[in-house]
Amino acid sequence: MDFLQFLLTLDSTIRLSVVLLLACLAGLFSERAGVVDIGLEGKMLISAFVAAAVAYESGSAWLGVLAGSAASVVFAMIHGVASIIYRGDQIISGVALNFLASGLTVVIGHAIYKKGGQTPTLTGDARFTEVKLPFADAVADVPVIGPIYSELISGHTPLVYVAFAIVPLVWWVLYRTRFGLRLRAVGENPASVDTAGVSVVAMRFRALIITGILCGMAGAYLSTAQSAFFGKEMTAGRGYIALAALIFANWRPVQAMGATLLFGLLEAISNLYPNIDVFGLFSIPVQFTQALPYILTVVILAGFIGRAVPPRSVGVPYVKER
Amino acid sequence: MGSEGGQGRQETAAPAIELRGISKAFGPVQANRDISLAVARGTIHGIIGENGAGKSTLMSILYGFYRADSGEIFINGRRAEIHDSQDAIAAGIGMVFQHFKLVENFTVLENIILGAENGPLLRDSLADARRSLLTLAEEYELGVDPDARIEDLSVGHRQRVEILKALYRQADILILDEPTGVLTPSEADHLFRILRGLKEQGKTIILITHKLREIMDVTDTVSVMRRGEMLATVRTAETSPEDLAERMVGRKVLLQVDKRPASPGETVLKVENLKVVDEDGVARLKGVSFDLRAGEILGIAGVAGNGQSELLEVLGGYRPATGRITLNGHDLPLDGRLANGRARRAAGIAHVPEDRQSEGLVMEFAAWENIAFGYHHDPAYQKNALFMDNAAIQADTEGKMQRFDVRPPDPRLQAKSFSGGNQQKIVLAREIERNPDLLLVGQPTRGVDIGAIEFIHQRLIELRDAGKAILLVSVELEEIMSLADRIAVMFDGRIMGERLPADTDERDLGLLMAGVSNGANDGGEAA
Numbered sequence: 083m084d085f086l087q088f089l090l091t092l093d094s095t096i097r098l099s100v101v102l103l104l105a106c107l108a109g110l111f112s113e114r115a116g117v118v119d120i121g122l123e124g125k126m127l128i129s130a131f132v133a134a135a136v137a138y139e140s141g142s143a144w145l146g147v148l149a150g151s152a153a154s155v156v157f158a159m160i161h162g163v164a165s166i167i168y169r170g171d172q173i174i175s176g177v178a179l180n181f182l183a184s185g186l187t188v189v190i191g192h193a194i195y196k197k198g199g200q201t202p203t204l205t206g207d208a209r210f211t212e213v214k215l216p217f218a219d220a221v222a223d224v225p226v227i228g229p230i231y232s233e234l235i236s237g238h239t240p241l242v243y244v245a246f247a248i249v250p251l252v253w254w255v256l257y258r259t260r261f262g263l264r265l266r267a268v269g270e271n272p273a274s275v276d277t278a279g280v281s282v283v284a285m286r287f288r289a290l291i292i293t294g295i296l297c298g299m300a301g302a303y304l305s306t307a308q309s310a311f312f313g314k315e316m317t318a319g320r321g322y323i324a325l326a327a328l329i330f331a332n333w334r335p336v337q338a339m340g341a342t343l344l345f346g347l348l349e350a351i352s353n354l355y356p357n358i359d360v361f362g363l364f365s366i367p368v369q370f371t372q373a374l375p376y377i378l379t380v381v382i383l384a385g386f387i388g389r390a391v392p393p394r395s396v397g398v399p400y401v402k403e404r
Numbered sequence: 405m406g407s408e409g410g411q412g413r414q415e416t417a418a419p420a421i422e423l424r425g426i427s428k429a430f431g432p433v434q435a436n437r438d439i440s441l442a443v444a445r446g447t448i449h450g451i452i453g454e455n456g457a458g459k460s461t462l463m464s465i466l467y468g469f470y471r472a473d474s475g476e477i478f479i480n481g482r483r484a485e486i487h488d489s490q491d492a493i494a495a496g497i498g499m500v501f502q503h504f505k506l507v508e509n510f511t512v513l514e515n516i517i518l519g520a521e522n523g524p525l526l527r528d529s530l531a532d533a534r535r536s537l538l539t540l541a542e543e544y545e546l547g548v549d550p551d552a553r554i555e556d557l558s559v560g561h562r563q564r565v566e567i568l569k570a571l572y573r574q575a576d577i578l579i580l581d582e583p584t585g586v587l588t589p590s591e592a593d594h595l596f597r598i599l600r601g602l603k604e605q606g607k608t609i610i611l612i613t614h615k616l617r618e619i620m621d622v623t624d625t626v627s628v629m630r631r632g633e634m635l636a637t638v639r640t641a642e643t644s645p646e647d648l649a650e651r652m653v654g655r656k657v658l659l660q661v662d663k664r665p666a667s668p669g670e671t672v673l674k675v676e677n678l679k680v681v682d683e684d685g686v687a688r689l690k691g692v693s694f695d696l697r698a699g700e701i702l703g704i705a706g707v708a709g710n711g712q713s714e715l716l717e718v719l720g721g722y723r724p725a726t727g728r729i730t731l732n733g734h735d736l737p738l739d740g741r742l743a744n745g746r747a748r749r750a751a752g753i754a755h756v757p758e759d760r761q762s763e764g765l766v767m768e769f770a771a772w773e774n775i776a777f778g779y780h781h782d783p784a785y786q787k788n789a790l791f792m793d794n795a796a797i798q799a800d801t802e803g804k805m806q807r808f809d810v811r812p813p814d815p816r817l818q819a820k821s822f823s824g825g826n827q828q829k830i831v832l833a834r835e836i837e838r839n840p841d842l843l844l845v846g847q848p849t850r851g852v853d854i855g856a857i858e859f860i861h862q863r864l865i866e867l868r869d870a871g872k873a874i875l876l877v878s879v880e881l882e883e884i885m886s887l888a889d890r891i892a893v894m895f896d897g898r899i900m901g902e903r904l905p906a907d908t909d910e911r912d913l914g915l916l917m918a919g920v921s922n923g924a925n926d927g928g929e930a931a
Contacts, residue, residue: 258526258527259526260529262526263517263521264518266507266510267507270508270509271505271506273505274507274515275518276505277467277489277499277505278489278493278505278519279488279489279490279491279492279519280490394509402469
């Protein structure tokens with residue numbers, strides 16, 4: 083593998099990680115606040131559909147992102163009402179939303195576009211195009227640094243840069259602000275927040291709004307940047323992979339980036355090198371490389387790697403004790 | 405009655421807190437009934453009553469955690485509308501709950517500023533809290549490392565963090581709910597010093613407890629609650645523990661345990677050179693030896709964390725150790741597959757663990773299921789080879805609950821819906837009714853109300869008089885002194901010495917508990 087090929091692999095890794103990264107950070111907010119969110123998948127899916135449809139109709143990819151995020155926030159609020167106010171089972175509520183998104187997108191999509199749930203292909207401003215950073219062409223010929231800048235760093239869609247810029251922002255919000263302190267406290271011991279005179283319900287809802295927005299961006303990226311249309315079930319389990327990455331990252335933002343990049347790398351490898359030749363003896367079948375991210379997910383969820391310490395009150399509805 | 409506001413001039417004379425006609429019901433249960441109470445500024449006021457008397461509910465209303473159905477609250481003579489904790493904090497009220505409301509993986513500072521940050525960014529708040537922490541620590545003996553994580557702190561220190569939290573919020577009125585339930589005697593003494601210091605600074609303190617000694621020691625005035633009603637408020641100096649106990653329970657209470665001298669028989673348990681090294685490589689037991697005879701209660705005193713828990717766990721069969729344990733002349737395995745709880749029960753050892761909520765019971769399970777635990781192999785509990793006879797277990801449980809006066813006597817109720825005293829009675833019923841040769845009891849009356857304490861003590865004495873051996877581990881010196889026929893004091897994984905209750909006092913035992921061996925008697929056993 084030469085240097086350029088190596089860079090292309092990493093470049094693909096970055097593109098493919100973005101969805102997972104945004105979804106993972108979305109899950110981070112929700113779970114840090116004590117609300118299990120298995121519904122990342124559904125929120126991404128509804129957002130991907132709404133974003134594609136709105137982008138197609140309006141001709142603006144950014145409007146698509148906005149609309150997708152709004153749809154995702156609506157889903158997050160349904161989850162909030164069920165699990166925070168009515169103290170329902172958070173897993174069931176999340177799974178229900180996943181089913182709802184899966185059905186709703188296809189039904190509405192087919193009703194409007196008559197393409198079996200698929201939306202028309204986005205063209206022009208309706209889809210995100212790659213941004214060439216300044217001097218990308220100029221430095222391209224500089225050895226090593228040149229290709230890294232022009233191939234790896236430059237030439238992504240805007241949402242890629244947004245996603246990676248959000249990571250330090252999330253870290254800062256979580257560990258350096260009042261909001262972050264309260265958010266973390268409400269996921270660990272909501273009674274501590276309640277007795278301090280801060281509303282547990284309000285804190286959890288705020289967290290879910292952020293979850294909705296981030297999930298919405300993830301879904302919109304999928305249909306308006308990574309692809310140029312919405313396809314049935316196009317999230318393909320990425321919500322669950324993001325959840326696995328969240329556990330792998332121990333609910334921390336910077337580690338979340340690392341974890342999602344790892345998943346991105348596995349996906350990139352399976353895309354770029356479907357048949358890996360092992361010393362000319364045999365080749366690893368494409369099905370295996372494609373399954374790698376999912377296998378890793380299972381391994382992580384089964385707790386084989388490290389010890390994950392979830393927020394202590396995650397999944398537990400808050401009831402004032404009697 | 406709100407016209408009181410016009411008398412603002414008299415503020416200094418007005419009580420710090422005045423409650424008028426507070427009532428609160430939870431469904432059909434009337435937790436508080438028409439309660440009125442006035443607490444003078446700069447005093448320590450005790451509220452005493454059995455578990456379930458409504459003390460905590462009343463204070464939670466004052467702190468805005470619950471809303472009263474009716475009634476009024478006046479703070480410093482002014483009517484206060486307290487709808488939530490924020491209002492209470494603004495009115496200068498701070499509360500230290502029985503179960504601490506701390507975030508365990510946060511630092512002390514983070515816990516202190518939570519909800520009282522002075523801006524959207526944490527930096528200034530943290531610096532500010534660090535400064536006030538230093539002053540408060542000096543002023544009130546409230547020393548605690550501001551950067552320590554709560555999970556690394558002892559219970560006593562966690563409590564200080566709770567007090568600091570209240571003081572950082574400028575609380576003038578401090579409510580403490582059962583503050584000593586989890587403390588060692590020395591930690592409790594320290595707490596009382598802190599409280600007296602706060603009082604001298606003009607703070608008003610409300611102390612909820614069911615321990616009479618504490619009331620007598622630190623309070624100026626005391627109110628007695630029973631079944632949701634406020635029975636009386638008296639000056640502490642004008643009352644006695646007997647008087648308070650009688651008012652609390654509604655009948656005469658034996659504060660002194662009534663027992664005959666022991667008539668010990670054969671040696672039941674012989675422990676020789678027991679050593680335990682825990683998962684972190686720390687030596688927890690460093691060569692413990694003692695004998696325990698039939699018809700005798702051996703009390704193990706000591707500050708919590710000096711190896712008592714490990715001793716119980718080893719004897720109970722769920723912690724490996726080295727050394728030798730003989731029960732009725734037979735060696736018990738200390739390690740490997742045969743060292744387990746079931747084998748120990750089969751050998752005749754029953755165990756009432758120190759922490760009933762995490763070890764003694766499964767809180768989510770019904771009383772009858774909890775009665776079966778550990779003894780679920782009992783043939784009387786089996787219907788056939790495949791199924792258990794739930795009806796038989798329930799019937800058995802009902803009998804046990806009646807004999808141990810568990811209230812309410814409903815086997816199908818979840819363990820967590822019983823009060824602390826009744827939970828403990830369930831555990832005791834399960835263990836004692838198996839008629840063991842040796843009963844291990846850890847902290848039998850921790851967090852248990854006075855009526856139940858009396859009952860539990862009597863049952864233990866009865867078991868002793870029936871010729872059984874009892875190993876009693878307790879951090880309550882009073883309990884050890886009144887129940888034990890012999891007292892062994894543990895410190896740092898060793899037995900510092902043995903005493904007979906008649907030949908010792910709290911001071912003497914206190915020295916041994918602090919690791920000061922005065923050479924006399926039989927302190928040499930540990931070597």
